[in-house]
Amino acid sequence: MVLGALLLVALLLITFDYRDGSSGPLRGLQHAGGSVFGGAERALSVVTNPVVAFVNHGTGTGSSAQVNALQQQVIQLRAQLNAEQLSKAEYQQLSQLLQLSGRGGYRIVAANVIAVGQSYAQTVTLDAGTTDGVRMQDTVLNGQGLVGTITAVTSHTCTVQLATDAASVVGVTLSPSGQFGWVTGPGKTASGSGLLKLQVLDANIVLTPGEPLVTYASENNRPYVAGVPVGVISKVVPRGGSLTALALVRPYVDFTALTVVGIVIAPPAQNPRFSVLPPAPKPVPTVTVTVPARPSATASPSTGG
Amino acid sequence: MRRAVLSVIVLAVALLLQLTFVNQLQLPAGGAPDLVLLTVIALALFTSPATGAVTGFGAGLALDLAPPGSYLIGEYALVFCLVGYLCGRIRPLLGESAVMTVAAAMAAAAVGDALSALIGRVISDPDVTWAAVRYVLPSSIIEDVILAPFLLYAVMRAVRWADGLLRAPEDGGVLLARARPALAGGRPGATVLGGAGLLGGAGWVSGPQRTRGLVGSRAARRAGAGRHPRSPRLRGAAARPGDGWIGGARRTALGHTPPHPAYRGRPPRLHLASGHRSGRIAGHPGSAAARAARPRPRSQPDLRLGARRRRDGTVGRSLGSGPPLGGRAGSGPPGSAFRGPKSGAGKRGISGYRGPSRDRRFRPDRRLRGGSATGGGAAAWRQRPVKRVSLRFGSSRRRGGVIGGSAVRGGIGPGTALRGGAARPVALRLGAPRRRDGVLAGLAPRRRLSARRQAVPRFRSGPSFGRRVLMMLGAPARRLRRRRTVFGSGRGSLATGWSGRSSMSRIGTRRTGGF
Numbered sequence: 007m008v009l010g011a012l013l014l015v016a017l018l019l020i021t022f023d024y025r026d027g028s029s030g031p032l033r034g035l036q037h038a039g040g041s042v043f044g045g046a047e048r049a050l051s052v053v054t055n056p057v058v059a060f061v062n063h064g065t066g067t068g069s070s071a072q073v074n075a076l077q078q079q080v081i082q083l084r085a086q087l088n089a090e091q092l093s094k095a096e097y098q099q100l101s102q103l104l105q106l107s108g109r110g111g112y113r114i115v116a117a118n119v120i121a122v123g124q125s126y127a128q129t130v131t132l133d134a135g136t137t138d139g140v141r142m143q144d145t146v147l148n149g150q151g152l153v154g155t156i157t158a159v160t161s162h163t164c165t166v167q168l169a170t171d172a173a174s175v176v177g178v179t180l181s182p183s184g185q186f187g188w189v190t191g192p193g194k195t196a197s198g199s200g201l202l203k204l205q206v207l208d209a210n211i212v213l214t215p216g217e218p219l220v221t222y223a224s225e226n227n228r229p230y231v232a233g234v235p236v237g238v239i240s241k242v243v244p245r246g247g248s249l250t251a252l253a254l255v256r257p258y259v260d261f262t263a264l265t266v267v268g269i270v271i272a273p274p275a276q277n278p279r280f281s282v283l284p285p286a287p288k289p290v291p292t293v294t295v296t297v298p299a300r301p302s303a304t305a306s307p308s309t310g311g
Numbered sequence: 312m313r314r315a316v317l318s319v320i321v322l323a324v325a326l327l328l329q330l331t332f333v334n335q336l337q338l339p340a341g342g343a344p345d346l347v348l349l350t351v352i353a354l355a356l357f358t359s360p361a362t363g364a365v366t367g368f369g370a371g372l373a374l375d376l377a378p379p380g381s382y383l384i385g386e387y388a389l390v391f392c393l394v395g396y397l398c399g400r401i402r403p404l405l406g407e408s409a410v411m412t413v414a415a416a417m418a419a420a421a422v423g424d425a426l427s428a429l430i431g432r433v434i435s436d437p438d439v440t441w442a443a444v445r446y447v448l449p450s451s452i453i454e455d456v457i458l459a460p461f462l463l464y465a466v467m468r469a470v471r472w473a474d475g476l477l478r479a480p481e482d483g484g485v486l487l488a489r490a491r492p493a494l495a496g497g498r499p500g501a502t503v504l505g506g507a508g509l510l511g512g513a514g515w516v517s518g519p520q521r522t523r524g525l526v527g528s529r530a531a532r533r534a535g536a537g538r539h540p541r542s543p544r545l546r547g548a549a550a551r552p553g554d555g556w557i558g559g560a561r562r563t564a565l566g567h568t569p570p571h572p573a574y575r576g577r578p579p580r581l582h583l584a585s586g587h588r589s590g591r592i593a594g595h596p597g598s599a600a601a602r603a604a605r606p607r608p609r610s611q612p613d614l615r616l617g618a619r620r621r622r623d624g625t626v627g628r629s630l631g632s633g634p635p636l637g638g639r640a641g642s643g644p645p646g647s648a649f650r651g652p653k654s655g656a657g658k659r660g661i662s663g664y665r666g667p668s669r670d671r672r673f674r675p676d677r678r679l680r681g682g683s684a685t686g687g688g689a690a691a692w693r694q695r696p697v698k699r700v701s702l703r704f705g706s707s708r709r710r711g712g713v714i715g716g717s718a719v720r721g722g723i724g725p726g727t728a729l730r731g732g733a734a735r736p737v738a739l740r741l742g743a744p745r746r747r748d749g750v751l752a753g754l755a756p757r758r759r760l761s762a763r764r765q766a767v768p769r770f771r772s773g774p775s776f777g778r779r780v781l782m783m784l785g786a787p788a789r790r791l792r793r794r795r796t797v798f799g800s801g802r803g804s805l806a807t808g809w810s811g812r813s814s815m816s817r818i819g820t821r822r823t824g825g826f
Contacts, residue, residue, distance in 0.1 A: 009393075012367075013389060016368065016388040019384050020389065023383040036384060039377055043330075058335045058336065061336055062336065121379060124330070126438040126439045127438055128438060131378040163378050193437070193438045194447055195446045
């Protein structure tokens with residue numbers, strides 16, 4: 007009896023939620039739940055985030071060379087940020103974020119990931135909300151590139167649909183050619199290991215691995231502002247008779263290690279085009295020096311000259 | 312109530328940890344353990360199906376609403392509601408076995424994971440693709456199954472701790488004694504006693520000596536728990552009136568009727584009519600005891616007849632040791648005194664029993680005492696004459712028989728009773744007990760016996776349909792049967808055959824016209 011009633015309620019909720027879309031009483035319910043649990047998550051994340059960072063230590067991105075190169079900016083950032091609360095990794099991410107937003111002219115609000123969606127969901131919760139100027143369908147990025155878009159917001163938290171979500175569709179432009187296409191998320195699968203799927207409208211285009219993609223401006227810059235780096239083509243998929251060209255895209259962002267992200271609260275005045283893209287990796291000629299061993303020299307180094 | 316509060320807290324903690332911590336971990340495989348699901352399972356395994364369903368629904372809805380939230384609100388509410396219900400449903404089948412409980416939790420975790428994937432598919436959550444399911448589901452099932460026992464244990468400890476809070480400074484027994492009738496009958500009381508009830512069972516099994524120690528203190532409970540695999544489990548059953556008995560055997564306060572001053576301190580009695588309830592207790596001796604005693608006058612005359620005679624002969628011999636004074640708690644059902652088999656039982660008892668427990672069995676009848684009981688014992692008995700009488704009576708006797716059996720084993724067949732000294736005494740004189748008596752005397756207590764005995768189900772009203780189905784399924788047949796207590800009408804024959812009873816034993820059975 008109880009079971010039947012509860013199951014009915016659950017099914018009704020699912021139905022209403024499905025039909026309501028973005029309005030209706032369930033949104034109020036969701037908002038209330040978001041406020042309550044979001045607040046708790048914010049509070050708890052203060053404790054859990056360092057733990058998570060510790061547990062996941064070693065899997066972070068970035069090389070020591072980058073760290074050195076950014077040292078100066080990190081120092082500048084240190085003046086503006088609450089130094090004690092941020093880890094070294096966060097400094098790095100923030101500096102990259104500021105760099106990127108600076109290049110693109112985005113005005114951003116920095117936020118921390120405080121909660122991650124359950125099992126199959128590709129969503130995260132950030133600790134910034136309407137009080138920080140965040141609104142629905144703002145673009146979310148980090149120092150590497152596009153993260154996702156805001157799908158729900160409360161006063162102090164917001165929820166991001168990651169670009170890897172199976173329901174996410176991002177309009178993109180290919181870097182050299184300016185061709186349009188769109189990228190869909192893979193969901194949570196092992197096979198793609200997080201590779202996005204790119205489809206390009208031009209049936210005649212020849213895609214080549216290594217081509218970078220940036221977002222294409224959405225209408226009113228929502229849900230995506232223009233010019234945010236998305237990823238590079240890693241593999242071209244045989245078309246197999248379809249009208250669109252297919253490719254797999256490796257995103258710039260490591261979606262499994264999100265910590266500090268930025269929410270674009272004001273789009274750039276003009277389309278940054280490809281200016282935000284990271285410099286293409288140039289093959290660096292490796293210099294190999296061969297030093298023949300000279301036994302005599304080792305025998306008497308001081309006099310061997 | 313206390314449990315409800317605890318459940319909310321535990322679930323909230325699990326939910327927040329899940330979202331802010333567990334889901335962020337980069338585990339080798341795609342899945343992550345689902346703390347909320349495991350918590351729901353652990354809580355539901357200690358409650359009724361309805362409560363389990365409510366718990367699951369609430370937890371699932373919270374998970375749906377808490378940011379980042381699910382694809383559609385109600386998704387997890389649906390899944391967890393089902394899982395909670397199922398857990399509550401299978402709980403009775405698990406018995407006291409900790410292994411079975413853990414296995415059930417593991418199975419439920421796997422089912423829950425699979426169900427959530429299935430629901431995701433059904434409502435076409437874009438993220439739940441077959442590829443994603445293949446990637447995530449196996450690892451999440453493995454992780455959940457591994458984590459299930461730990462969470463089960465943690466939740467169990469939390470519940471016990473919370474239950475312990477209520478107990479406060481006082482002993483369980485004292486608490487029970489003071490409990491108001493309403494409390495005793497209602498859930499709160501039940502909750503409080505949860506632990507005590509379990510112990511009760513254990514204490515009973517362990518024997519009267521223990522029982523005294525078990526009077527409800529935590530330590531005592533633990534001791535009892537040690538022996539009994541079942542004790543660690545939090546059961547709804549604990550809450551039943553029976554708890555009162557064991558926990559504070561002297562105080563029968565937990566019965567439905569408010570404890571009458573006169574009855575206080577009496578030894579536990581067997582329930583009369585309330586077979587269903589007591590039956591549910593699944594053989595907890597305590598259950599029987601919890602009921603308020605009937606008016607004494609009635610019962611006495613009846614009992615005396617059959618009992619005395621047998622006893623006279625029996626008591627004289629076996630009682631020689633002399634009943635210990637303190638024995639009430641241990642004494643258990645008064646009916647025990649009457650056994651014909653006592654002579655045999657006594658011998659056995661010497662080796663296996665603790666002395667005191669045995670003695671207690673014997674009845675305090677004046678007559679008996681005069682003849683057989685030692686002087687010391689006699690004094691003790693007098694104080695409680697009333698009780699004994701009540702046991703003798705028809706219904707109680709039968710039940711007593713039942714209790715005896717179950718109590719001994721801690722809920723298994725009556726046959727077990729033989730092992731523990733305490734159990735035996737339980738057998739009532741009348742119809743049922745006799746048979747058993749016979750068994751005790753003549754046969755070594757074996758499991759088989761217990762099984763047979765059970766076969767003699769004297770169901771008072773017959774098992775409910777559901778129970779019958781379960782019995783047919785075979786699993787918990789023993790327990791199920793036992794629970795129905797007993798009117799000894801019909802099928803005594805098998806047991807009777809075993810008993811080799813005398814004509815005396817027949818008295819009171821239906822065949823002979825009974826009382």
